[in-house]
Amino acid sequence: MPTITGGCLCGRIRYSADAEPAFVGLCHCHDCQKFTGSAFAAVIGLPKSAVAVTGALKGFTKQGDSGKPINRMFCPECGASVMDEAEAALGIVMIQAGTLDDTSWVKPTSQIYCASAQSWVELSGEMKSFDRTPG
Ligand SMILES: [Zn+2]
Numbered sequence: 001m002p003t004i005t006g007g008c009l010c011g012r013i014r015y016s017a018d019a020e021p022a023f024v025g026l027c028h029c030h031d032c033q034k035f036t037g038s039a040f041a042a043v044i045g046l047p048k049s050a051v052a053v054t055g056a057l058k059g060f061t062k063q064g065d066s067g068k069p070i071n072r073m074f075c076p077e078c079g080a081s082v083m084d085e086a087e088a089a090l091g092i093v094m095i096q097a098g099t100l101d102d103t104s105w106v107k108p109t110s111q112i113y114c115a116s117a118q119s120w121v122e123l124s125g126e127m128k129s130f131d132r133t134p135g
C-alpha cells in the first residue's frame, strides 16, 4: 500500500501514514453526524504510531456511547473534521475518509450505529451492519 496522505480544507493540517488500515468503516451515530456535518462518518482506522501530522489540530473531547471519551480533532482555521481517537480503541486513529488525497481505494467493509442512520440512507447489504457496535 502506498503512503496514505491527506489534509484539511485549507491545507494547514497535513498527515501521512505508512501502514495498512486496520479497518475502513462508516458510523451513523449522532455525534459523528454532528462532527462531520454530514449523514455519517466514513473513517479509516490506522495505527496511531504510523500517523505523522503537521500543523496544530484542535481537539474536542466528549464521552462516547461506550462511556469512554472520544477526542475529535479538526483544523482550527478551516473547521474541517480530520480525525478522531476513541479511548475505547486505544492506539488507533480514525481518519475522516473525505480528507484523504486519494480516496479511490476506500471501500468500507462495516457500518455501525445503523439504528440512528438518517432515513434516506440506503444501508448496503455488502457491508457488515451493526445496530450499535460489533461488541
Ligand atoms: Zn484547515
Ligand SMILES: [Zn+2]
Pocket: 027, 028, 029, 030, 031, 032, 033, 041, 113
Ligand atoms: Zn460515530
